[in-house]
Amino acid sequence: MAGYISDAVIRRLPSYYRHLRELEQEGILQISSQELGERMGLTPSQIRQDINTFGGVGRQGFGYQVQALREHIRSTMGLDREHRMVIIGAGRMGQAIANYSHFARDGFITVALFDIDPERIRKGTPELPVYPAEEMEERLPGLQADIGVLVLPADAAQETLELLYRMGIRAVWNFAPVDLHYPRDMAVVNMHLSDTLHILSYQMKHMES
């Protein structure tokens, strides 16, 4: 394990992973910090600094070994193991997340959805069951999920997070447009869709002025 990694570097890790995967698909075996920087929009010295921070992979001769570096970052991000997700909220967005093929490719498997709406519950399938939300406490132990995905209204998000915590789930991916409170031994990443759309709107307005 590398030592302390700053938030900024952590935020860039998925981008490194994506670009290295692209390079591998293109059959490129090694790459210089110069070339990788050009692809990623970073300076060569930034690239060298980041990769030193990740640790574990040295620069050899003319560049980095693409596969070794990708494998190292994969392991650093914990993508070398399977993650089991339950999605709370089986509306269009919840179902879209459950069926998004990219997640499964990276080992994030949706094992079940929960909802309060009888119509949505009826639409569950054996592969992707939609259980009544009131059965969460009963169902969760058997599902062995480690990630809860919140795709429900803002006013139901906090209490659902607390229920997930009581049931032993320590990671939440939150799509509800609200900032949640959570204990220190829980990981929460927000996916506030409207926020990013508002930033786009800001940039549009800024360009025009």
Added chain:
Amino acid sequence: MAGYISDAVIRRLPSYYRHLRELEQEGILQISSQELGERMGLTPSQIRQDINTFGGVGRQGFGYQVQALREHIRSTMGLDREHRMVIIGAGRMGQAIANYSHFARDGFITVALFDIDPERIRKGTPELPVYPAEEMEERLPGLQADIGVLVLPADAAQETLELLYRMGIRAVWNFAPVDLHYPRDMAVVNMHLSDTLHILSYQMKHMES
């Protein structure tokens, strides 16, 4: 208009907007930097500094006027006008975005989707038509869209962005897992879902170690 606003402050604008809207719904008329900071997880001095940067709204007596500040931020982000979106890619995720009620509430209206899949095209409705992708150049002028939302495979994203640009669209909300190249007079905001999931995975692993 305020002057130069840093990226960090821009990224916080939507959060200010969300919290001020919550306060308004709770019937709170004014709020101190102390109280607002507690809600947002920022220090009071950070709050005062940010709000000074937005400009336009002074601190009066015991705090900020909630409604005036929210209105000012709304206008700063260009949310005081309607935006018309076309979504390229009418799979589950594209349809979920088209139907997400929060966007419409903030004035982001989806006017049409495009896809290459006949089945998805057939599923279009008069309110939310799904047109063949090959009709984009013909249809776009009449749709008067100002935002293109890319919800398609990575390898089709760059050429679609370029087509949108040629057709006069200057803003792209990109869900494809790829970094796009675009001219300076275009605004692009990425919504890399897998990246945020990978960061959650990193945090989970980091907690365990």
